[in-house]
Amino acid sequence: MATPTRQPGQLGGLAMFCLVFLPFALGHYLSCLMRTVNAMLAPQLVAALGLTPGQLGLLTSAFFFAFAVVQLPVGMALDRWGPRRVQPVLLLVAALGALAFSGGRNFSELVWARAVIGFGLGGCFMSAVKAISTWIAPARLPSVHGYLIAVGGLGAASATLPVRLALHYTDWRGLFIGLGLAAAAIGLLIHLLSPAPPPTRGAPLTREAVLAVYRHPAFRETAALVLVPHTVFFGMQGLWIGRWLSDVARFSDAAVGYLLYLGMAAIIFGAIFVGMVTEWAGRRGVRPLTVAAAGIALFIAVQLGFVIGYAPSYQLLSVLFTLVGTITGIEYAIVAQSMPPALTGRAATCLNLLIFLGAFAVQAGFGQLVGCWQANLLHQYPAVAYRCGFAVLVALQLPGLLRFVWRQWRPRTPVRAGAAHGGKINLPSGSPAH
Known part of the structure; x- marks a missing residue:
């Protein structure tokens, strides 16, 4: 069924929610659910x-590898064909991966199926952001982006x-x-409801374009501090925090489920909270990267x-790990603010x-490191592991973190163009994974 092409601004608030935000947000919801579900299923697996x-660890992390x-x-593909055409196909791939996982009989089959799931869900967050950016007025993007997170x-x-x-x-x-049936249903929902976007000519993501992102001072400075955390x-939050609660803290499966939920x-x-603090600090002349450094210091603590x-x-x-760890998502906002508009889309992809x-x-x-120790009869590994x-x-x-602190204390040198991160961030910070 062909969907008429509309121009941005032609959709009302209710139509915007039902036709744009809701279908793509459901895809992002499913992606985050399937990314972390193995933490709850680990004892059964x-x-x-x-x-x-x-x-x-390899089984669960195959999702991340394929996602990357x-x-x-x-x-x-999103730049060329738009989220309405790309995302349903990807969700169908994720559905097939989930069905293959349900029928997997050995480790190898489950790893491949988990990778197919990650492949199919790899565009959920980017598709949602691109659809929202196309159809929602720029003044409303910060709040809507926060709702998506x-x-x-x-x-x-x-x-x-x-x-x-x-x-x-x-x-x-x-x-x-x-979960496989849900992925297929959400893909069908996007295909039927999402309006066709106006024709655009996106810049090709060439090797030179990617290298331009990696070489940009703002990208490199931000990644040096925030990427590893x-x-x-x-x-860790998608698998090993749950195993730690079971093996080291010796909580029951019910207690582990409750703590993971919290x-x-x-x-x-x-x-x-991170978005509010960053905006408050920006009004007082504190760079977002400095806020990130303070949060990462707390995360390491x-x-x-x-x-x-x-x-x-x-x-x-266990709860503080996830709560404080959300500070790491600030790097998306820092990079988006600090780099030229022509580079922000490909920067998010990189x-x-x-x-x-x-x-x-x-x-x-x-997982490989913990496996160096011997488990007990209940498959629990020692605290020292x-x-x-x-x-x-x-x-x-x-x-x-130490590099960032050292650079702040050393004698100041002139800042190269594009490397400054000052000012106010309006985008709420979080993981896209989101």
Whole structure:
């Protein structure tokens, strides 16, 4: 069924919500749910297939690897054909991956199926942002972008207690059949409801265009500070925080589900709070990158609690990890504000590529490290394994923070054009993963 082409501004508020925001936001919701669902399913997957920590980490992180690989092709496809044509096809791929995962009989089959899911969901956030940017007035973008981030947080939260409740009526295989059907339904909804965008001529995402992003001082300065903590946040909160609560804190599956739910729900509040603090600091002349550095210092301090095994507050540590970790999403807003408008779209794509490749390495590598120790009869690994893992993560994040602090204290030099990050950020900060 052909959908008539409309121009931006021709849609009313209700039509905008029903035809643009809701269908694409549902895709982002599903992406965040399926990205983190293995944290809740880990005990069942380990019991059914006898997975080692290394295999569990590789299985779950395959999503991140495929998600990263697809970023550049999806970015080019969105510029050429628009989200209304691209996103339904990708969601159909995700549906096929979910159905394949539900029927997987061994580790290899599940890894490939999980990668197909990541491939299919790799464009959900970018498609939503592009559709919203096309049809919603610029003055309303900050608030609508914040709502989109909140929907992603709701999706991550739905991967905890709601999934645990669903497991009372089905197993993980039946759950993935339902998720596959949901992906296909959302793709059909976008195809039927979303208006055809006005014709545009997007700039090609050539090798030179990508290199221009990576060479830009603002991009490099931001990535040097925030990129590694962002990959740690994504790689850990989707799987290993839940395993730590089970293996080290020795909480029951019900308690783990509840704490994961609180942590994922904290994404919503964390994103809103980070946006408010950054805007407040900007009015007082504090650079957004300085706000990011303060947040990352606090994020590393939380991880040190895992390293030393701060037993009196295991519950608080698990929630604080996700709540404070939302500061890492500020790099999208910093890059968007600091770089020329012609580079912002491809910059987001390049940033996604680095973040999800890093999250893949963190999630898989942490599992390999924990697997160096021997599990007990309940498949639980010792606290020292997790302490060493978190110590390695802290060691990886400290150089970027110390480099930033050193650059602030050394004698000031003239700032090159395009490298300044001052001013006010209006976009609420969070993960696209979102």
